Amino acid sequence: MKIANGKSKMVLPLHVNGETKEAVIRSADTLLYTLREGFGLTGAKRACSNGDCGACTVLIDGEPNHSCLYLTIENKDKMITTIEGLKNSLVQKAFIEKWAIQCGYCTPGFILNCQALVESKPNADDSTIQEWLESNLCRCTGYAEIEEAVKAVLQEVRSIEK
Numbered sequence: 001m002k003i004a005n006g007k008s009k010m011v012l013p014l015h016v017n018g019e020t021k022e023a024v025i026r027s028a029d030t031l032l033y034t035l036r037e038g039f040g041l042t043g044a045k046r047a048c049s050n051g052d053c054g055a056c057t058v059l060i061d062g063e064p065n066h067s068c069l070y071l072t073i074e075n076k077d078k079m080i081t082t083i084e085g086l087k088n089s090l091v092q093k094a095f096i097e098k099w100a101i102q103c104g105y106c107t108p109g110f111i112l113n114c115q116a117l118v119e120s121k122p123n124a125d126d127s128t129i130q131e132w133l134e135s136n137l138c139r140c141t142g143y144a145e146i147e148e149a150v151k152a153v154l155q156e157v158r159s160i161e162k
């Protein structure tokens, strides 16, 4: 870690979407702030800033986490995935095909959360899916379409693995 700009900022290497980037940060910067304002990765959205809505969800070492709750400095040596790293993924395609999007504000967070579900619980049943999705809020699409998208991906993944 290098000190930049006198004592107020530092340079921190971060692993994001398979690349290592240098972030110039203040010690109090959140991961969400650095992704959006430092790297221009605006797919992670800021809404509640309080860990309640999931709009800012990213994967940290494969686990879905609310990036508004983490300091950037805590994520040195972690593997971070944002929605920009899931372009053309099965989950993204399923959200489009099942109309699991309306305004789209919550969608990146949902897609990342669902990606983690597909990777960690490929045999998830309905109640597991519903419980998993509780960490993310959507104000305008029906949750039924989001669940349909997840189920379609799980089915596809299971059929590929057979």
Ligand code: FES
Pocket (backbone or CB within 6 Å): 045, 046, 047, 048, 049, 050, 051, 052, 053, 054, 055, 056, 057, 066, 067, 068, 069
């Ligand atoms: S903005 Fe992070 S949980 Fe709502």
Ligand code: FES
Pocket (backbone or CB within 6 Å): 100, 101, 102, 103, 104, 105, 106, 107, 137, 138, 139, 140, 141
């Ligand atoms: S699609 Fe609008 S908040 Fe979810």
